[in-house]
Amino acid sequence: MAFEGLTDRLQKAMEKLRRKPKVTEADLRETMREIRLALLEADVNFKVVKDFVKTVREKAAGAEVLKGLNPAQQIVKIVNDELTKLMGEEAVPLNKAPHIPTVIMMVGLQGAGKTTTAGKLALRLKNENHARPMFIAADVYRPAAITQLQQVADQIDVPVFEKGTDVDPVEIVREGMEVAQKNYNDYVIIDTAGRLQIDEQLMDELANIKELVNPNEILLVIDSMTGQNAVNTAQGFDDKLDITGVILTKLDGDTRGGAAMSIRAVTGKPIKFVGEGEKMEDLDVFHPDRMASRILGMGDMMTLIEKAQKNFDEEQAQETMDKMRENTFDYNDFLAQMDQVTKMGPLENIIKMMPGMANNPALKNLNLDPKQFAHIRAIVLSMTPEERENPDIMNPSRRRRLAAGAGRPIVEVNRMIKQFNQMRKMMKQVTNGNFNGMQNMFGGQMPGGKMGQMAMNRMARKMKKDKQKRIKKLRKLRKKK
16 A cells, blocks of 8 residues: 555654653654655655655744644644645545536556546546546557557446547547537546657647647546656646646555655646556545545545445444344344445555554554455355354354365364454444453554544444434334334
8 A cells, every 4th residue: 555654654753752751852853854754765756855844844843832732743733734735735626617528638658547547537427426428539559549448438338439540639539529519428538648758749649639629627647656757747748738637546556655745746736536446446536634644644534434435335334233232243244244345445455544553563464365355255155044143053063064165274264253253242342332342452552542542432422422312212202102
């Protein structure tokens, strides 16, 4: 996942401050030095780093911070606020035409993931805006570019306008726009050609397409794994085309994150979306405040909640909560929950959105291999309906039969059953407002340290209040009857 190295370095720097009862000027200088090195190692633009560190130092050096209560926490807040400003402060929505169609030009170098990202964007528009998008295949140079776009379009059921590779791209776009207007497509996404590097021929062609259609959006797709080069690419495209926004791809890969933190400061253009996965659904709105929180290891609960809302059935979730509270949660429920969680994306990414979990030592030995889910599913599906509904009847002979049926070692079956029983016990405690089970799971320490403990305490109080409200509501209903 992106930013792991940067998050680790920044967390260590902040942890040193938190241990000190009083923060001196010398402590602040040392922290600023470590922040500067961490950002440079993450491939953030040198001038951006210099300005960032200067601003944080000036704001943190005030007597009211160093001599006030919890100076370390105040400095963390300053760093968080400045990171958010650096990346743009607020999420920026797509521009929309006053009359259909809204025209979006996708531009970028070869290998950045432009065509796939065009598909992800079209699917997002279909799902969230109930839109009827259409693609125009304007890349006539790259081998199999049109075929790739058609394959992407087939996955999400979106039409493609193409004229092959022997027609001028500007003419293809002209005819494609006429078709879109006739068919009342409300979005047109133009998949333009890319090069291995910026050249005059490419830029002239893109400029001609821009002049023809006057697009509402010119979105530059950038591979975040290219680091500082991504910023140079963004500047080059912006100088020639005046781009309206950026989409960063492969942010879930082994990337240092410098591109995400430099592009807005260097070009002044917003990052509008980020791609964090290979599935067509893996395109998210870029929220600078949430990204800053993730970089500092404070989690991203809002994105986690949004993912859950998209993938979880509300009625089923409430039913599951009730079963957990009553301790009637069984293997059928477990299988259904596992399916819904896997839809949210890679489990390690989900866990790291929780406060304090980005570099939690408890995760180091956690095996999150996707194959494990397939093995667990095989074991559960080898159970009889009675066994799935009554988890407590799993005696040794039944376990041996499960191991044979699923083709897994008996040790693995025993481990899965033990973990299921522990989870069931812990979730019963959590749904009743008792977080001791979760604390034990993380070695006696809540995720996020004191901040994590405070968050869990707030959650416990809220759950207790909700429970009291439900009891009052039930009593009123009984009185009416």
